[in-house]
Amino acid sequence: MYDVRSRKATEFIDDAEVLASLAYGEEHKTDRALIESLIERAEDCKGLTHREAAVLLECQLPDLNERMFALARRIKERLYGNRIVMFAPLYLSNYCVNGCVYCPYHAKNKHIRRKKLSQEEIAREVIALQDMGHKRLALETGEDPVNNPIEYVLESIKTIYGIHHKNGAIRRVNVNIAATTVENYRKLKEAGIGTYILFQETYNKKQYEALHPTGPKSDYAYHTEAMDRAMEGGIDDVGCGVLFGLNLYRYDFVGLLMHAEHLEAAFGVGPHTISVPRICPADDIDPANFSNAVPDEIFEKIVTVLRIAVPYTGMIISTRESKATRERVLNLGISQISGGSRTSVGGYVEPEKEEENSAQFDISDNRTLDQVVNWLLELGYIPSFCTACYREGRTGDRFMSLCKSGQIVNCCHPNALMTLKEYLLDYASPDTREKGLATIERELEKIPNEKVRAIARAHIQEMEQGQRDFRF
Numbered sequence: 001m002y003d004v005r006s007r008k009a010t011e012f013i014d015d016a017e018v019l020a021s022l023a024y025g026e027e028h029k030t031d032r033a034l035i036e037s038l039i040e041r042a043e044d045c046k047g048l049t050h051r052e053a054a055v056l057l058e059c060q061l062p063d064l065n066e067r068m069f070a071l072a073r074r075i076k077e078r079l080y081g082n083r084i085v086m087f088a089p090l091y092l093s094n095y096c097v098n099g100c101v102y103c104p105y106h107a108k109n110k111h112i113r114r115k116k117l118s119q120e121e122i123a124r125e126v127i128a129l130q131d132m133g134h135k136r137l138a139l140e141t142g143e144d145p146v147n148n149p150i151e152y153v154l155e156s157i158k159t160i161y162g163i164h165h166k167n168g169a170i171r172r173v174n175v176n177i178a179a180t181t182v183e184n185y186r187k188l189k190e191a192g193i194g195t196y197i198l199f200q201e202t203y204n205k206k207q208y209e210a211l212h213p214t215g216p217k218s219d220y221a222y223h224t225e226a227m228d229r230a231m232e233g234g235i236d237d238v239g240c241g242v243l244f245g246l247n248l249y250r251y252d253f254v255g256l257l258m259h260a261e262h263l264e265a266a267f268g269v270g271p272h273t274i275s276v277p278r279i280c281p282a283d284d285i286d287p288a289n290f291s292n293a294v295p296d297e298i299f300e301k302i303v304t305v306l307r308i309a310v311p312y313t314g315m316i317i318s319t320r321e322s323k324a325t326r327e328r329v330l331n332l333g334i335s336q337i338s339g340g341s342r343t344s345v346g347g348y349v350e351p352e353k354e355e356e357n358s359a360q361f362d363i364s365d366n367r368t369l370d371q372v373v374n375w376l377l378e379l380g381y382i383p384s385f386c387t388a389c390y391r392e393g394r395t396g397d398r399f400m401s402l403c404k405s406g407q408i409v410n411c412c413h414p415n416a417l418m419t420l421k422e423y424l425l426d427y428a429s430p431d432t433r434e435k436g437l438a439t440i441e442r443e444l445e446k447i448p449n450e451k452v453r454a455i456a457r458a459h460i461q462e463m464e465q466g467q468r469d470f471r472f
């Protein structure tokens with residue numbers, strides 16, 4: 001039985017409810033009056049239910065699909081402006097005891113090079129990331145209680161926050177590690193993590209069990225209920241996602257929204273972010289073996305309808321996607337992207353030789369961070385290295401209520417410009433610096449509050465004298 005508040009995975013992601021929602025979407029896919037009314041209602045940025053979103057996803061009326069794209073752009077513009085938050089993944093260890101059939105770190109892969117970074121190696125990776133200009137990381141490890149116990153993750157977080165190379169600092173460490181206990185989530189919270197990220201991969205229980213034949217991750221309920229335990233452990237910013245292509249995208253799309261509704265209903269705060277990875281090639285993984293691959297047009301529609309259904313949830317895209325795809329979906333609702341990423345363990349200090357492959361997936365967008373920043377500036381975006389909310393304690397429901405009241409916009413825009421200025425002064429190439437400075441001048445004028453504008457302008461000046469780390 002479907003129960004949005006239940007703590008049981010099979011009740012808050014009730015299979016019958018997913019299927020009924022998909023049937024509802026199918027039934028109404030040409031229902032012009034209903035689809036128009038949903039598009040009109042969603043204009044208020046209050047989102048849609050999973051059933052309503054299923055209708056929009058299925059919509060077969062080209063003119064209404066166009067209206068949806070335009071609506072997603074408007075919502076994005078209203079809530080996120082033209083800011084794009086930058087981050088990088090940091091792979092600590094690829095030891096893993098699980099058997100996920102879509103990931104080259106699976107335990108049976110005997111030819112991938114296994115590696116776990118020592119604290120000294122982590123320090124070197126972090127210095128390399130700081131020298132690129134990154135301020136926000138997403139930690140990644142495989143699941144292995146012997147090689148990557150929670151103590152290792154906690155020690156690594158401490159190492160990362162402790163390194164200040166030149167003007168560099170990592171100011172927010174998000175963590176993407178396997179589902180764990182309330183006690184371990186509490187420890188992660190105490191270590192000062194930003195978002196706890198865990199991808200569901202697929203919400204379809206049967207499919208999930210087939211894709212995870214061995215290891216602790218094969219327990220669907222334990223994995224699906226992980227965000228509940230994280231919340232219980234005090235982590236109020238959680239990041240959800242599915243790996244599109246593993247299962248029928250429609251099912252996972254609805255499951256993702258039902259998960260978001262569950263967190264909101266049970267804990268008063270929905271996911272902080274949603275990631276939209278698609279399956280892509282890696283060491284012994286060939287996407288051709290997965291028959292549910294999601295084509296570009298559908299992928300764009302997924303991003304569009306997610307933006308409309310959960311307007312206040314940040315949306316993340318990685319370098320799995322090509323420059324061209326990233327450009328298209330940035331326009332439709334993506335608010336965070338990675339840049340200059342290495343998906344191998346230790347890859348920032350020493351890019352791997354091909355025969356040593358320890359990467360989790362092949363990167364489609366191989367550009368440096370500076371090239372990505374330059375490209376964003378050319379497209380009219382403001383690359384932002386802001387981490388202010390987390391550091392000001394604006395997390396969980398505090399963050400969401402600020403977002404929903406519209407006040408967050410008064411922080412984001414000046415913070416984006418101030419952190420961009422830091423980047424330009426310390427790390428940018430001359431061309432990027434020139435474009436960035438012009439962007440800052442132009443965008444400062446757009447800060448509506450006169451007082452905030454004056455303070456931001458003053459701080460941006462003060463940075464020329466060496467001061468850093470201003471924030472609202």
Ligand code: SF4
Nearest residue numbers: 096100103105106142
């Ligand atoms: S997806 Fe995660 S848990 Fe599964 S094999 Fe890869 S690293 Fe291990």
Ligand code: SF4
Nearest residue numbers: 386387388389411412
């Ligand atoms: S002010 Fe908060 S919401 Fe805005 S970009 Fe910075 S961290 Fe994100």
